[in-house]
Amino acid sequence: MNPVPRPALGCVGQPRLLAGLDTAPRLDRAGHLAVHGQVPAYHVDELVELTEYIDLRGRGGAGFPFARKLRAVTRSARAREGGRTAVVVNGSEGEPSCLKDTALLLHVPHLVLDGALLAAGALGAEDVVVGVTRQDVEQSVRAAVAERGPAGRRVRVTLLPERFVTGEGTAMVRGLDGGPTLPSGQKVRTSERGLGGVPTLLSNTETYAQLAVAARLGGAEYRAVGLPAEPGTLLLTVGGATVVEVPTGTSLPYVLDLCGSGPGQGVLVGGYHGRWLEPGAARSAALSRQSLSGFDAVLGAGAVLPLPEDTCPAGEVARVTRWMADESAGQCGPCVRGLPSLADAVENLVGGGGRAALEGVQARMRAVRGRGACSHPDGTSAFVASALAVFPEEFRDHALGSGCGRRVLGALPLPADENPERLVVDWTLCKGHGLCVDLLPDVVRLDADGFPAQGVMPVPGRLRPKALRAVRRCPALALRIQE
Template sequence: MITAKPRLACIDPPRLLAGLDEAYRLDRVGHLTVHGQMPALRADELVALAENIDLRGRGGAGFPFAKKLTSVIESAARRDGRCAVVVNGSEGEPSCLKDTALLLHTPHLVIDGAMLAAEALGAEDVCVAVHRPDVEESIAAAIAERAPSGPRLWVSRTPDRFVAGEGGAVINGISGAPAIPNGRKIRTSDSGLGGLPTLLSNTETFAQLAVAARMGALPYRSVGLPTEPGTTLLTVAGKFVMETPTGVPLTYILDLCNLTPGQGVLVGGYHGKWLDPNSIHATTISRESMKKYGARLGAGAVLPIPEDTCPLGETARVTRWLAAETAGQCGPCFIGLPALADALGQVERGGGQSAVDNVRAYINSVKKRGACSHPDGTAGFVTTALDAFPEEIESHALGLGCGRPTLGVLPLPEDSQPLALPPGPSAAEPRREREPRGRMEQLIVDWSLCQGHGLCADIIPDVLQLGIDGYPASAKMDVPRQLRAQAVRAVRRCPALALRIEE
């Protein structure tokens, strides 16, 4: 559970954080005093506003909000006109607190944006999905402060997990199903809450919409870059939530927080990219600037790593946590990520060049094969660390180390548990023969053919726990003869997997 309280800051003039210099939390009266009444907009007017200000999703992908609105409108028109709105406040990224800041301190701004969209679309339900109990209490209090009119407004607390913040996982969590991404790609604009076309977007996105609707497009565009107007929220070092106009130098943001670039800065969170010190000095808070260095702001996390901590140790620590956050839907995630974390640990402990080669092999084996984006994001996180800290990687691999402790500066949940690696040999240990368990057969699955459909999810509890000898090529599982039919049925659900039984 992440319970850290954000420390607020802004580069004037504040918009999303307006009024919070005088009050810890804006109740309904305080909110209306600061922001004024909310106008009503038709669906076409809302789409035009989102296009004029180039509003993008602030949860990570940066998808154009106007296109998302249009998709919901078109999907609802093909049905009976019914639809829903969901605010994704499920901030499972430990390095991000910006959505928490909005929902704790100025919840009515977020609700205003969601209700504006719901009324324009004719939606029946508006649900705010959150992880934290204190955020749930804040939203519940805000709902109680509002007049009961318009679409039904409610808050839902979903499981506090990294993968539970993905759009499909949020819908599943609200609906009472396991809060994991859908194995099959299902657009929430076609089928979301209750099977209805659903407008699902990030907390900050709805808050920005509420600000823009009050201001109008031209005043909204008066700050920031002409190509990326307005402000954005950043979480710096896992502590500070800062509102800044776009275009501000990244080093200026760090200076305001009394921080330095150190050995590098991770932008975009734990599925993000490390920027080296030279790149940092040329980078501004904008999509185009980040794109030059293969990075993106994502959910707005900015994480400098100081000079006195071990970058490989920090990377290995986060990778173990990411591996433990698997959705358990496919081999690349359930098996590949723990194997990747184990191999990275072997590098940290002086496993030689072969350990580094193993890390790169596992990275290649999981990319573009997962049932969701978690394997790709985690593999990318490790890849960017290998590229950003080559000397430290080499020194550790040779057994020399870098002489610095791992201080844990990259934030993780307070109650996070060490990764339990999958059964079978580690990268440095020889295989130990298992005790015979009666007449056995071998089930051989070629995980390299996995296409991430998520169809093989039920073999995770039923078969894989029986023992795995390898990844990413063939996984050989000793299966008691009485479980043969069950194992075959489980694996054959996925046509992409090769299967044979050997005695």
């Protein structure tokens, strides 16, 4: 099994969520209390007032006001006989460009549990469930629950399948209830009917951690950092590898520079359902809802992905589009047929499909918009549309057959194939024709003499058809696929 990535950590200014990690790699219960102290109890009305005053919003992508969620759960519970409620921590990060919630659950899990238990106490919720998708994260959270002794017994930790759609609210709830971890397609809010059919407060990991910080600091001190209209700090995953805590309003180019990068050819903000910023926009953008809205972008789940100068933008977009199509829930036509067709159209364009290929991509995007049981088709279509708008010359040149001449370096992170097939060279037959590198430039490298630089090369699943073509077309019959 391939090792799962563990993020590097950084901060701008004084950390809040990541406080204490300069002296310890993980804060156990004692270390957590030494850094943060006990969290006070709040009545539900007080908690609503606090979260409304600091404008706490969901940090999982949608940015929904947390106070409105609290009110909705309270209202639904009062309308039901018995008034039962539940609290769910969405610890799923099905997108490989996001690691901020993973960082919290691996390094400061007690901060997240504090926020969830604080909300549960205010709502009178009996069930607190943490849904995760990584085994190391599950182990960290279970250890934190055990460290709390009897107080942790009301918390349940559940390992769910690692998929892009696992984090969708209804998919998360269905999975935690023992069903398929797939979107229900029904327009029912979890605040009305969620875990076990009861009103459920569902929010992501960072949101609960921010709640725990705010409860300790109080509204006025929490608002002392960040922008007046968007107070506090936020977590970002930069380049799919580094998690940084920054005050809201921090300059985007400053954060990129801190992480050893720059805008490059452009910056994808908000992850694979996000938007591309061209380099000029990235240099003037700040990390706030107001600033990014001016570029038709949102922070989403906090992923910031600069595209280096030495990779092919069109090829990078094509490989992510294919992965997004493969991550379909498989329940409705726009996902089952529409997204694979969109990925085919993008690959056809990048492969030199001519002017008609551009029209084909546009047609496929129109075919999936607004028709899915969840937001996955819309988000994937928006990702492609944004790329076409920011890299128009790149896609035009590829469609017309000239291309950019750069390799696809995998700058946009995707999960590695656990058991990739391999392209194997028979050195007794190879004559150095070089046709293999023409068909598989992302797999085969040639040495100074024009022969493959390696005798065994892993083949990503998405490139298997091209690898088979290379095997068939090798004039010397020197290639084979090995599982």
